[in-house]
Every structure is written in structure tokens, then in C-alpha cells.
Amino acid sequence: MRKYLKEKLMTLFSEMKEAEKTLLRLIKSEDNFNLQYLLTELQQAALAIGKEAEKSEGDDSTFIHLLEEYCELIWQCNISKTCSEKLKILAQISDKRKDATSILKHYIQTQYEIVFLPYKASMWDSLESVWRAAKEDINCDCYVIPIPYYDKRPDGSLGDMHYEGHQLPEYVSVTDYKHYDFRTNHPDVIYFHNPYDQYNYVTSVHPDYYSNRLKEYTDMLVYIPYFVSSDNVPEHFCSTMGVFRADRVIVESEKIRQTYMNVYMNILGEEQKKSDIVNGYVNKKYWNNLKQIAETKFLNLGNPKYDKVILAQDAVIPKEWEELIIKTDGSKKKVIFYNTTVDAILKSREKALLKIKNTLDFFREQMDVVLLWRPHPLVRATISSVIPQLSDEYDDLVEKYQSEGWGIFDDTTDFNRAIIISDAYYGDKSSVVALYELTGKPVLIQSLDIIT
Template sequence: MERYKKKDILETIKMLDKANDSITRAAASNPQGAVDALGQCQDTAICIGTYLETFGEEYTAIVSVLEEYCEIIYQMSVDVSEENQFRKHTKRVTKLLTKLKNTVTYKMPDDRKEVVFLPYKASMWDSLESVWKAADADENTDAYVIPIPYYDRNPEGSFRKLHYEGGEYPEYVPVVWYENYDFEKRMPDVIFIHNPYDEYNIVTSVHPFFYSENLKRFTEKLVYIPYFILGEIDPEDKNALKDIEKFILVRAIEYADQVVVQSENMRQAYINVLTEHMEGYSRGYWEKKIFGLGSPKVDKVLNTRKEELEIPEEWMRVIRKPDGYWKKIIFYNTTVTALLQHNEQYLVKMRDVLHIFHENQDEVALLWRPHPLFASTIEAMRPELREEYREIVERYREDGWGIYDDSSDMDRAVEISDAYYGDGSSVVQLYQKTGKAIMLQNPEV
């Protein structure tokens, strides 16, 4: 059954009123056309009435007016050839629609806003969480978190394995199975997404139904918030802008109604890139579309408290010294960008890093957290490195002297660690907010 909002019903009443005028003018010259149009009006009223009846007696007054309207519409179809009688009916319809409009306006509560969040990687949920919390706390808003499925890609681009991570979200986040939400019928007021690539991601792809181009059909406001944070740049620096173009010239920005980025400075960078490269759109268009309101990822990091975290016992066996004190914890981050740049040399570097930390395991605990798509990237783009990487990971995990974090909770790693070591990435931008030490690795050394 179709879901009607108050604003939809009021718009329908306006449409029925216009139809009444058109039918009145056309009845004499085209009586059969008038009868057909009257039937459509009646069907529309019946659909709305049937929907409102599902609420019990709450909207009895509105349903009664709709029933009276349907009865007059029927009489009009019977008397379509009786000009005087027909015109009397049309005047009654006009008065009745005014009554219906007033009844809906004053008897129906204002619409609740329906907001949908569509994360795909659970580890990237932090880019939407604070917005969801605000929506969920609003007593006039119904907020739904609907994790969406995604595919790994084969080297030639075809879809491979389907993933769904709905079971990996925090317990306080109620998730909805994506097949249980009918977008076409519900037409949410706002949809939030954090995956910008649609079909152009060569490592993974969300299910095509959830491409931004398609989602735009089901909402009046599609909002894109990047799952990453970029290093701040001078928005007038041409070379710096060129370095971040690949993050900006993406499908979601084209189809979204609003784009929320990490800062006002980055907003200007986005606007400059989009104005230069997206033909047919003015600078003013992008200025109205891009908002520099900050990143929810920063909110999540700053609001995470160590004492509130659940740390697995297997981690604690690595972290605790014999005297009960904690070792220094180093967050080791390996990224897909560095892998693709350095290839085999990157795995050599990885082995060297693990060897050094292994030798110092009595004082330092290594928390290795590869990018969530590291293995998928190797599979899709560097399959010749697959076995060597698998061997490195298996050996590290089996030896048990360090922590291997492939969970969806990146913020836990940020909070419990004492320093960062690894590649430059959006994680570095977040880590800087903590004030802890950061050291970037050089895969060539």
C-alpha cells in the first residue's frame, strides 16, 4: 500500500480541484473522456481513504469527506449528459474539496521527517554516525540505518563476492535489512550516503540499486558525506587541487542535492575543482550545493573514550606487560594507495616493519590495521601479490605477538594507541586531532 504524507494529500486535493475544473469544461464536448477522468479521481480518493483507514479511527473525519466526495463523483458520471445537474455536482465538489483541504490541514499532524542512512562498509559508519544520532534524537524524525550490500570486483571489472556487513554495527545502532525497506513507496525525505563512486570503483561496487543516480529517484534530498578526510590544502594552489581531483570528480557529487565536506577551506577547494571541470554548471551552483560543515568522523574520534571501549582479551594479552602495565601501542596503518604505488616493494617494507616490531615486542605492542579494502584491492588490481600478502598476514596472526585489527571499529584503534606509524591517509588527518605522535613510513627505505 502506498504511503501518503500530509503534504502529498494536500497536493492531491489541489490536483483534484484542478481536475474538477477541467472535467466541467470538457464534459459537454467529450462526455466519455469526462467519465474516464472522474473514474481516475475516484480511484485516487479511494487509495487515500484506504490508507488512512489503516490508522483506525484517527482520521475518520477525513475518510468521511473522501467517501462523500466519491459519491458525488459517481453521480457526476451518471449525470454527465445532464448539463444543469452536472454543474450542480461540480459546485458541490468544489465546496467539498475545500472542506477536505481544511480537514486535512487541521486534523492531520504535520509530517514526520523520514531520513535514511545507507552505509556500505561498517568501518566507514563513523562518517555518518553523528548525523544519525542527531536525526534519531529528533522527536519529529524517523531515522533508519540500512547497511547496503557490495561486491568485490574481479580484475576485469566483473562482480565477484557479495558482502553484507549489517551485523558489524554497534549494538546501539538498530539496522534495517535493505530488502525490507521499499524506497519507491516510502520516498524518504532525505537519504545520506558516503560511497561516491557508483559503477566507477574498480575494487568494489555497492549493489547497482544503490548507485547515487538511482537513489535520486526516491528522495527530494540526497546528501553525500565523504567517508574519508583529506589533508587540508590552499584552495588556490593549482598543484594541490590536481592531487585531490580524483576525490572530487565523482558520481555522488553530480547527483547529490547537498555535499558536506570537512571544512570551509575544503569546500572552496571542491568548488574550484568542480567549477573548472564540470561543464554546464556555474560556480554559483556548486556554492549552493557544497557545505563545509565538518566531518562526522572527527566527531566520532573526539567523542570516543578509552574507558568505554571493549578491548578483546586476545588484544590485552599482547598489550599487558608481566607487571600489569600497558606497553606503548603503535597503530600501524597500511593503505591501498601505497600498495598500488610501490607494488612488491611495499610487501618488502611490510615484512621489515613487522620484523622490527617483533624484536621490540616486550616494550611495544603493534596494532596493525590494514585498510578495509586492502585484500580486495590486491585481488582486483594486484593478483600477483595475493599469495605473498596472505602469507604475511597468516604468519603475523598465527605468531600472536601483535594485534591484527580487521574490525569495523577504527576509532578504537585511534583511541587506545599511543602513536601512529604508517602511510599518509585520511586516518592521519583524524589522528592529528588526538595530539598524539605521528610518523609516516617510506616504503622505499
């Protein structure tokens, strides 16, 4: 079931819960006229929920049956003659609503619809690795929708229109922008890489795809720059309309993140600065709230363009990693890049966690080898969302591995470093493997069916 729909239905259930309190009052006061009206409203709400749920869950699911039983109880309450009978049925109504809410929250799988909006084919690499990760997740339905753009005339008006969807790699499935209804589909996430809207002097994406319009269609608008900045980003890149309207902005380093945050807070806080001067004191609450928004909005997660190319130069190794890798005689231990993916855990669940434990146990005993375990960045969040019953087991694995201190746990944003400093790859099959094979170093895909 789509995320936004699930949230909508959860809200309806919350409203139904509140309505039950009113039902109790109406029954006790024997206000049958308003009681009948409210029961009818609750029945209509349950039918609306069922109609939406049938689209994703089918008409023979436990959830649908609970809603049918709920409606039957509503009818029985409506025709019951005595107050005691109505109160007894109301308790059953409440239980059915609780059961249905629990199933919706914990057992109906959340499905995310994610849209990627490249405009120039040459800039697709700034979105590709994100698209690959989402495409591999069984809980994500991904749409790559190249959008048209225009040349700008000297007077600022729109000139010739261009469309480069046919120039994307053959392995990318493209959806025609004319055939996707943003308002109806309401994608959970939209990724875009042109932040200028109408304010670029050279080109403009079609006005239908300006950031203010995109903001109307999604609850999570994510901007990823089409360029890399090598730690120094000119401030004018940080103040575009797309940056300000996005819910999240993905940047490539902590230094660049701080630049974006500073520009963002300085511009939004300009009026507050004037007010502080007039009032003679600093409004700490305002500035703290603005900082919290900026901390959440700007994320140092790297840039997919780096993911496309394996850098030849040496990576900077953190001191704590170096202490594990370098022997007392100055020689280097072999480093094994151990990669575990979202897809494997979702498909194999307990078996995948058992395989991880088995692998860690094996490498713990290898004195001349250092394991560099780098789980997919979304593994923990995915487990928490989709299979929360495995959260504690997974957390225990990570906590034990980190506390023992014999291997490297890489949860940083730069997975290129793991590729560069390691001597071999071991783990699940993923998009990382294709990049790793370019290095010419050994690759071994683990089998979840082999537990030693």
C-alpha cells in the first residue's frame, strides 16, 4: 500500500476512535437520532477505507474482512433495542477498529512511489545511483521521467524546447512525462537536479516542473546538485529556489553542507536580524528552530556522480581504521569489503541476519585480514519500517561488532573509500559490485544458503 494512502487511512482510523467516545455518550443519553447519524458516518468511513485498501490488498484479505465485520457490528448497534446491548456491541466495534488499525500499521507493507526528473541526459549520473538503490528495493516503485526544457532567448523568454529522454542509457526504463499524472499519483518522493526554475539565464525546464509546482505533488521533494564542488561551493548555488523549496538537499561533504546551511539561515533570518536589532535582544527560539530545520534539510550523503567513477587516487583512511589495517611491522593487512544490502534482508530476513552473524564470526578469527562491513545505508531504516520484529536482532549484531573493535564498521557517506582501500569484495550482489569490478580486484558473492 502506498505510503501516503496508508497515512491517510491511519488518520481516518484515529478519527473513528474519537467518534467512539461520542457514540458512548449518545448511547448513554439515548440520543438515538444523532446516534444513528454517527453510526452511518462510521460505516461510510469503513467502506471508504475498504475501497482504498482493496486496490492494493485485494478483496479477500484479513484487513478487508475486519472492515466487513466492523460494518456488520455498526448495523447491529443501529438496530439494537436496549442501551446494554448497544454498549456491548460498541466494545466489539472498538476491538475491530483496533485490530484493523494494527494490521494496517504493522502488517500491510508500505510501498513508496519515487520519481526522478532528469532534464539533460548528460546529467543523469547525478541521479543514477540513487535510482539504482531505489529500483532494487522491493518496496519502491520507481519512475524516471525526463522532462522537457527550453533555451532562453536574450530577453528571457522561452525559446526552442528540447527533450532528451531517448538519450538516457538503454537500461533505464523511461516514462513519458505526458503520461504521468503527478496530482493523481502523488509520488512519495521526487528527486530533481535543476534548481533554477525561471531564473536561469540560459535554459529553463518546462514551467510545469518548477519547484513550486513539484512541491504541490509530493511530501518529500529532494534536490541533488548536478555538479560536484570539491568542498567549495559558490554561495549563489546555495540560494536557488529549488534549494529553498526542497524538503531535503543532498550534498557531498560536511563543509559544503555548512555552506548551504549558513546561506539558508542568513537569507531566511534576514528579517529576524533586523527585529533583533530593533528589540535589543536575540530571539534564541527563532534561531534554534531555524537551525534545527537546516540540520534536517541539508544532508551530507555524497554525490552520485562520484559513484559513477572509481577514483584512482588513494583515499584518506581514518586513524581508527588505520590502526586496524596497519601491522606493527608497518605492513598492511588485507581488507575485505563486506557489503550487505536491503534487498537480501527483505528477501531472506532471518536467514540474512544469520548469514551476517556467521560471516562476522568467521572473520573475527582471521588475524591477517580486516573486515570492513558496510551495510547499505537504508538497511536499518528498512528493517524498522518493513520488518520491525528484526530490529533488535539487527541492532545487537551491529552493537556487538562495533564494541568488539576488531573490524571496521563503515556507516560514512563515502562508499568510494571502501572500494579504494579494500583488497577484495565479499557480500551480496548489488550495484556496488559493478563498480568494484572496474578496479580489477576479486569479487565473491555470498550465498545466504551456505552457513558454516
